[in-house]
Amino acid sequence: xxxxxxxxxxxxxxxxxxxxxxxxxxxxxxxxxxxxxxxxxxxxxxxxxxxxxxxxxxxxxxxxxxxxxxxxxxxxxxxxxxxxxxxxxxxxxxxxxxxxxxxxxxxxxxxxxxxxxxxxxxxxxxxxxxxxxxxxxxxxxxxxxxxxx
Numbered sequence: 001x002x003x004x005x006x007x008x009x010x011x012x013x014x015x016x017x018x019x020x021x022x023x024x025x026x027x028x029x030x031x032x033x034x035x036x037x038x039x040x041x042x043x044x045x046x047x048x049x050x051x052x053x054x055x056x057x058x059x060x061x062x063x064x065x066x067x068x069x070x071x072x073x074x075x076x077x078x079x080x081x082x083x084x085x086x087x088x089x090x091x092x093x094x095x096x097x098x099x100x101x102x103x104x105x106x107x108x109x110x111x112x113x114x115x116x117x118x119x120x121x122x123x124x125x126x127x128x129x130x131x132x133x134x135x136x137x138x139x140x141x142x143x144x145x146x147x148x149x
Contacts (some may be wrong), residue, residue: 004089004126007134010080018042019069021077025068025144032060044068049087059140062088062133063102079141085130092126134136 002008018041024042030038034046035052045067048060060066063084071078100121 006082006084007130008080008082009134009138009144011077011138011141013077013079015072015075016070016077016145018077021056021070021079024147025141028144029060032058034060042048042070042075049082050086050091054081059133059136062129063137064088066137077145079145081137081141083133083137085133088126088129092122092129095125096122100132 001004022039022042022044026037026039029046030046032048033052036045036047038045045062045065047065048058048063049065050061052058052061054061062085064079064084066083068079068081068112071080105107109127
């Protein structure tokens with residue numbers, strides 16, 4: 001699956017011990033209150049999501065689950081990640097339909113039957129969270145790589 005359900009990205013950094021890098025990432029994910037963190041030699045899987053008791057600015061709120069894989073090649077460490085946004089997709093769609101779409105449909109206003117406004121609201125709610133989270137997660141992985149010693 002691709003947009004809007006998931007995003008795949010990568011970061012490349014200096015050659016590092018993948019186990020130490022993995023341990024650093026696990027520690028940072030624990031600070032973000034990630035659920036079900038599972039790791040192997042070269043991979044970390046985690047769950048985030050909107051249905052956790054965290055502040056709304058928590059990086060993992062929009063991310064339903066994620067997987068980060070470490071590989072080494074040509075003297076560099078490559079970090080590939082895949083993020084899923086299923087919960088945010090469902091919540092944003094339900095908000096637009098339930099709190100915006102239905103009241104507009106039953107109102108007498110001129111916008112009542114305009115799908116364009118609802119699409120704009122969905123792009124604002126889901127798209128904004130998606131884009132901000134993609135950029136923030138890439139920066140987060142970059143900080144983990146740079147902060148590793």
